[in-house]
Amino acid sequence: AAATAADENQYSDDATWILTSAFIIFTMQSGFGLLESGTVSPKNEVNIMVKNASDVLYGGLAYWMFGYAFSFGESPWSNAFCGLGQFFYTYAFSFGESPWSNAFCGLGQFFVDAEEAKMGWVFSKFFFQMSFATTATTIVSGAMAERTKLQAYMAFCVLNTLVFCFPSHWAWDSKGWLNKLGYVDVGGAGPVHLLGGVCSLVATLILGPRHGRWDRDEAPPMGSPTNALLGMFMLWWGWLGFNCGSTFGITGGKWKLAARSAVSTITASMGGGIVAVVLSYVTKNQKFDISYLINGILGALVGVTGICALAHPWEGLVIGAVGSFLSCVGTEMMVKLRIDDPVGCFPVHGLCSVWAILAVGIFGHVDALEGISRYDGLLKGGGFYLLGVQALGAVTFISWACAMSFILLKGIDKIIGLRVSLEEELIGADICEHGVGSIDDNSPPEFNEATGK
Amino acid sequence: AAATAADENQYSDDATWILTSAFIIFTMQSGFGLLESGTVSPKNEVNIMVKNASDVLYGGLAYWMFGYAFSFGESPWSNAFCGLGQFFYTYAFSFGESPWSNAFCGLGQFFVDAEEAKMGWVFSKFFFQMSFATTATTIVSGAMAERTKLQAYMAFCVLNTLVFCFPSHWAWDSKGWLNKLGYVDVGGAGPVHLLGGVCSLVATLILGPRHGRWDRDEAPPMGSPTNALLGMFMLWWGWLGFNCGSTFGITGGKWKLAARSAVSTITASMGGGIVAVVLSYVTKNQKFDISYLINGILGALVGVTGICALAHPWEGLVIGAVGSFLSCVGTEMMVKLRIDDPVGCFPVHGLCSVWAILAVGIFGHVDALEGISRYDGLLKGGGFYLLGVQALGAVTFISWACAMSFILLKGIDKIIGLRVSLEEELIGADICEHGVGSIDDNSPPEFNEATGK
Amino acid sequence: AAATAADENQYSDDATWILTSAFIIFTMQSGFGLLESGTVSPKNEVNIMVKNASDVLYGGLAYWMFGYAFSFGESPWSNAFCGLGQFFYTYAFSFGESPWSNAFCGLGQFFVDAEEAKMGWVFSKFFFQMSFATTATTIVSGAMAERTKLQAYMAFCVLNTLVFCFPSHWAWDSKGWLNKLGYVDVGGAGPVHLLGGVCSLVATLILGPRHGRWDRDEAPPMGSPTNALLGMFMLWWGWLGFNCGSTFGITGGKWKLAARSAVSTITASMGGGIVAVVLSYVTKNQKFDISYLINGILGALVGVTGICALAHPWEGLVIGAVGSFLSCVGTEMMVKLRIDDPVGCFPVHGLCSVWAILAVGIFGHVDALEGISRYDGLLKGGGFYLLGVQALGAVTFISWACAMSFILLKGIDKIIGLRVSLEEELIGADICEHGVGSIDDNSPPEFNEATGK
Incomplete structure (x- = not known):
């Protein structure tokens, strides 16, 4: 708590980097919104934007109320399973500055807050983590598109924070049990993408397909491919902030890791995009499918998220290429299995994040700069330990997300x-x-049939 | 002028923060443009984008020529009412580097410029303030939408700088009279939003309603709700740069205040968005009105602008919720009063900024870190002094904006x-x-009638 | 290599600035994509977005494989004509950490990579330069719009890196021959815009006009002027990152130069926009042409790119005004000459960058802060030396780009x-x-004719 001037300076530089990164990450909400809005049919393009706003409104509120407390709360009671500090944070009792503060303390204790000496770091970290938390929820909105009640989705935004906040404690908090085992996940492949992807799968299975979706194999036409591509562009650049910000600062060796993150993230997207273009050209009758391009690039970006700060550029390229392949083939598999995931959330975020987590176990290495990884991966001579821990993480996240989202969504239903x-x-x-x-503009012919009766 | 190495280092860090924030703030022009373009009818959607470009072109030029001089100019003649320095800045005489510079000095004196030793700070501050100034003008473009001549609007962009630059001197310059009284306005609730909002009201009253607007109560349909929502998203993230950049740096305690700004800004938007959703659901027949959502979130963001760096997260939430309520109810009131403000500029920026200014007097407190406020607000035991100063500021801004914009707009008319x-x-x-x-695509049926004769 | 702690700190601050700038520069890809997509006819609006993605995918890959090596590679063999270091970078041999690395080294040598001690700086610089390289390619996509095979364009993205990487060595690397002569080009007027502009001209001449383009004088209607304007807005703010990032850091005097870049860039855009508005009003029957506005602002931004960090605000304004004039008049000239350049790439990027390069020779001056220029320009009493060097640079770039792009495009053809x-x-x-x-929605009536037979 008693920081020296040098510490303060370091905190200040790191916090600035974190805040700037979080600003960039929030722009990804625009990207997700536009990508989903352009992909669904025009009769739902506004609604899906509102759902993306709900992610921040309701998901953000929940993360502030209890999400951060469970993830990173510091107290004698915080443990390997969950943080418990900020949840019972005694700011209002101890530091309340107004005669009214007592009236609010029953409430205030549950809300993230901080006194001035500590607030710079607490608020920066909270703000950054909140940008992650709302992203995890946003992912699911695509899978639930075109058939989910808005009220139900809003409730889900609040409750989904419960799904997210515990795994982020396990993976990232120094007391988390996965963290203690040596689990490495720089940009949140597990707590953000895998959770989002698995929740997407559960949600779409519970919801069932859109009406008439499986009357034919091919996907319904995108409402606005231009908007979808613009959304992809926004996500692309936002991802750079996502992965580079995940070094959590620039002091010490962190700026070097951030620079490596930037390069491995962009080479991953290149590998992914090119694989998607080739796959589409080969399998789609020499056409360049827009969904392939979008899902390939995003799948590649998910794929490199776990290892970004540790990956050499060529490793990023390879990891991205594999991610893109999984994403595109996975999308086709979903069609074969008759699972209707309108914007491909599960293949992009679910499948590719499993790959992302395992890739750390394969390509990862001991990080001499900041200790991001304490073990070497398979290809770096570390044997199967790190890969095993990563696999354990993936299995844990999948199980947790399946169980929790099933309970929550059934409850909401x-x-x-x-x-x-x-x-x-x-x-x-x-x-x-x-x-x-x-x-008139938007409805399919079958509408008259359905309402005409 | 003769800065030590430590000073230089601090200036450098702060200037970098200010520049980065200004980059983000300029993206708000895209947001305003898109929000307004998506809200008006399709036959005016391009024109309103051009008007938003004009804000930067003409408003920026005017701010450079004389706006900054009146706001922050340093000279023996600058006083409590206006700065006067850069306006008569003797760069060209004193530091002219070319044989030609004399030919330009009659001009050069009026333009912001600086010699190399000082330019880092002067240019950073000028660039940041210019991003504020052009935002103040942009606000008005929405209220004047769909019926204002473009030439007239361009003239207004130049002249509106006169409306903006004096109040920003009073509020922010160390010699400004409101500043000396202890007026606090971190992100420009008064000089940016209240001025913009009141000018909007005056402009729409002088212009009168759009043809046929009051033939029916409900607002004409949005041309593109998707674009309007994308614009809102862009403003949302841009506002983070706006409010966090307003700490004017990251050295000393400023980074802590910036982190608090980020959190209180985002909690305000959450409070505002949720209130808007609930209000719409309750009063609009269980529909989720897009205008309510947009105006609610923006009203909340305006509401927290004045106090952002001083507000605890829960205070941000409450302030945002109230701002959203004022914004949504205010919009309905405008309809009742038959005042046609196409995108709700007055309720969002005018009403909510009065709340924003008063909120500082209620929730504000002495700032031990950087002295942002020298007085405590009502709820922090400071009595009515700060609230009184804030109210005086609000009344002054309203009176000034009413009088000035009336004169200017009538003159242009x-x-x-x-x-x-x-x-x-x-x-x-x-x-x-x-x-x-x-x-064919855009015109309403009445067009044929009007031109067919 | 063995950096002191102070050096490390400086590198860290500078690298952070470079990375942040590069993040902003990458958003320009969205801007170019949207601007071109909104300008072409609706039947090609998606395709042009895909081409803009290809710039990053293929152009980025090529820049990573060999572009950076030729531009900035460090080795005993790097010379005045090209860098040769990273191209034969022995990372894989010397520092390989895995038992598998030998299997990749035949490949790895050609890819940019770095060991941990150096990677912060190498990766930051590479990432920044890559954002420039992909921009240079993106420029050409507009000139080739609506009639170029996507496969051919993808091949061009790879090969165009060869056009870009050598001139950037000449201009920017300390061993480059133009650099040694004193050539100054802060933001890449030559290696980015002039190369892009000349390649655009060559490409459109080889391709020939769009079918039926010259059946009438006026340009085909923009598919979506709103999207085109939004793209322009994005480029506008992205350009701030482009020009300010070009100071390559913030330590020492660099932050002052960055602040001056920001101001001169924005004043240039103001001068350019206003000239375009007036030109359109005068010559276009009192209409405010959207293309004029867009091309004028972009032409002004190109115009100030070479000198940005050295230009006083009023010089920026004048340079931007001239750039805008060249851009708008140049566009009309292209029509007169019956050269079909769908989005005006040559006038905006080609003509204006020649002006940008020469403007350094006219307005430039010895830079006492960081030695950006070692000579004074014509108006600063330096005589014709700097202007001559700049002109030599321009002629060299034009010749190189003509020859190289002709060979590459004919080869692809x-x-x-x-x-x-x-x-x-x-x-x-x-x-x-x-x-x-x-x-049905998109095709012109002549389509039925063409396919009906």
């Missing part, structure tokens, strides 16, 4: 109801939930 | 004419002023 | 074929290459 009525689905959420858009 | 002809309004500015877009 | 068939051109690349969009 019981209480609020997850799925809109068939009529509302055919008309589209833009008209039904927001009163915007016109029926 | 006399000389250039503010409003386009009825025929041009019905056809739309995209075709009339830019020759883009087609008549 | 021979092997892959540059131009799509007439039928594909009439249908549009969105359907033909990506299978998105519908024929």
Whole structure:
């Protein structure tokens, strides 16, 4: 707590980097919103943007209320399973500055807050972690697109924080049990993408396919491929902030790791994009499929997220190429299995993040600069230990996400109801939930049939 | 002037933060443009983007020529009412480096410039303040949408700098009279948003409603709700740079205040968004109105702008919630009062900024880190002094903005004419002023009537 | 190599600035994509976004494989003509950490990589330079729009790196021959914009005009002026990162130069935008042409790119105004000359960058802070030496770009074929290459004619 001037200076430089990175990460919300909005049919393009806003509104609130407490709270009671500090943080009692503060303390204790001496670091870390938490929720919105009640989705945003906050404690907090075993996950392949991806799969299985989706094999046309591509571009550059910010500062050797993150992230996207283009050209009758390109690049970016600060450029390229392959082939598999995931959330975030976690066990190495990894991976002569720990992490995250999201979504389904009525689905959420858009432009012919009766 | 190495280092770190923040703030121009473009009818969506570009072109030029001089100019003549230094800045005489510089000095004196030893700080501060100044003008473009001549708007961009630059001197310059009284306004609730909001009201009253606007109560449909929401997203993240950059650096305690700004800004938006969603659900027949969401989030962000670096997270939440309420209810009031403000500039920026200014007097407290506030607010045991000063500031800004914008807009109306002809309004500015877009797609049925005669 | 703690600290601060700038520069890819997508006809709007993604994918890969090596490679063999170091960088041999690394070294030697002690600086510089390299390629995509095969364009992205990487060695590497003569080019007017502009001209001449383009004088209508303007906005703010990042750090006097870059860049855009508005008003029948506005602002930004860190604000304004004039008049000249450059790449990037390079010779001056320029320009009493060196640079770049791009594009034309068939051109690349969009919405009436036979 009693920091020297040098410490203060270091904190200041690191906090600035973290804040700047978090600003960039928040722009990814625009990217996810636009990508999903451009991918779904026009009758739902506004609704999905609102859902992306809900991620920040409700998910952010929940993360502030209890998410951060469970993830990084510091107290005598915080343990290997969850943090417990900020959750019972006694700011209001100890440092309350107003005569009214007592009236709020019953509430205030549960909210992240900090006195001035500590607030720079607490708030920077909280703000950065919140940008991660809301991203994890945003991922799921795509899988639930075009058929989920907005109220139900809002409830999910709050509750999904419970899914996210415990695994981030295990992986990232110094007391977390996976962290103690040596688990490495620089940019959140596990706590962000794998959780998001598995929740997406569970959600789409519970919801069932969109009406008429499996009447034919090919995906419904994108509402606005241009918007989808612009969204992809935004995510691409945002990912640089995501992965580089994950070094959590620039002092000491952290700036070197951030620079390596930037390069491995961009080479991964190059490897991924090129694999996607080739795959599409070969399998899609010499066409360059937009979904392949988008899912390939994003899958590659997910793939490198776990190891970014440790990966050499060529390793990034290879990891990205494999991620893209998994993402594109996985999307086709979902169609074969008749699982309707409108924007490919599970293949992109779920499959590729398993690869991302395992890739650390394969390509990772002892980090002499900041101790990001304490073990060598398989290819660096470390044997199977790190790979085993990473695999254990992946299995844990998958199990946790399956169980938790199943319970939460079933609960929401019981209480609020997850799925809109068939009529509302055919008309589209833009008209039904927001009163915007016109029926004539957007609705498919079957709409008249459904409502005409 | 003769700075030590330590000073230089501090300036360098702070200037870098200010520059980076200003880069982010400039992206808000994209956000305002897109938000307004998506909100107006399609026949004016290009024109409003051009108006947003004009804000930077003409407003920026004016701010460079005389705005900064009146705001922050340093000279023996600068006083409590206005700065006067850079306006008569003798760069060209004193430091001219070329044989030609004399030919330009009659001009050069009025332009912001600096010799190399001082330029780092002067240019950073100027660039940051310019990003604020152009934002203040941009706000008004929405209120004048769909019926204002582009030439008239361009003239307004230049002249509106006169409205902005004096209040920013009063509030922010160390010689400003409000500043001396202890007025606190971290992110520009007064000089940016209140001025912009009041000018908006005056402008829309002088212009009168859009043709046929009050034939029915409900607002005309948004041209592109997706674009409007994307614009809102861009403003959301841009606001983080706006409020965090307002600490004007990261050295000393400033990085801690910046971190608190980030958190209180995001909690404010959460409070605001949730209030807007609930309000819409309750009052709009269980629909989630897009305007409510946008105006609620933006109103909340305006609401926290004045106090951001001093507000605890939960205070941000409360302040944002109130801001959102004022914004949404204010928008309905404008409809009741038959004042046509196409994108809700007055309720969002005008009403909420009054709240923002008063909120400092309620929740503010003495700032031990950087002296941002020298007084405690009402709830922190400081009594009514700070609240009184803040209220005085608000009243002053409102009076100034009313008087100045009335004079300027009436003057422009006399000389250039503010409003386009009825025929041009019905056809739309995209075709009339830019020759883009087609008549068939965009014009309402009444167009044929109006031109067919 | 053995850096002291102070050096390390300086590297760290500078690298952070470079990385942050590079993040901003990459957002310009979104801007270019959207600007081009909004300018071309709707039947090609998706395809041009994919081409902009290809710039990063293929151009980035090539820059990593051999581009950086030729530009900045350090080795006993690097010379005045090209760098040769990283190209034969012996990372894999010397520092390989895994038992497998030998298997990759035949490959690895050609890829940019670095050991941990050096990687912070190498990767930051590489990442920044890559953002420049991919921008240079992106410029050309606009000139080739609406009639170029995607496969051919992808091949061009790889090969165009050869055009870019040598001139950037001449201009920027300490061993480069132009650099040794005193050539000054802060933000890459020559190696980025002039090369891009000249390649654009060569490409459009080889490709020939779009079918039916010269049946009438006026340009085909923009597909989405709103998107084009949003793209312009994105480029505008991205350019700030581009020019400010070009100081390559913030330590020493670099932060002062960065601040001056920010101001001169924004004043240039103001001068350019206003000239474009006036030109359009005067010559276009009192209309405010969107292309004029876009090309004027971008031309102004190109114009100030070479001198940004050295230009006083008013010099920026003047340089931008001239750039805008060249850009707008140049666009009209292209029409007169019946050269079909769909988004005006040559006038904006080619003509204005010649002006940008010469402007350094006119307005430039000895830089006491960081030695950016060692000579004074014409107006600063330095006589014609600097202007002569700059002119030599411009002539060299033009000759090089003409010769290289002619050879590369003719080669691609021979092997892959540059131009799509007439039928594909009439249908549009969105359907033909990506299978998105519908024929009815987009195709001109002549389509039925062409395919009906």
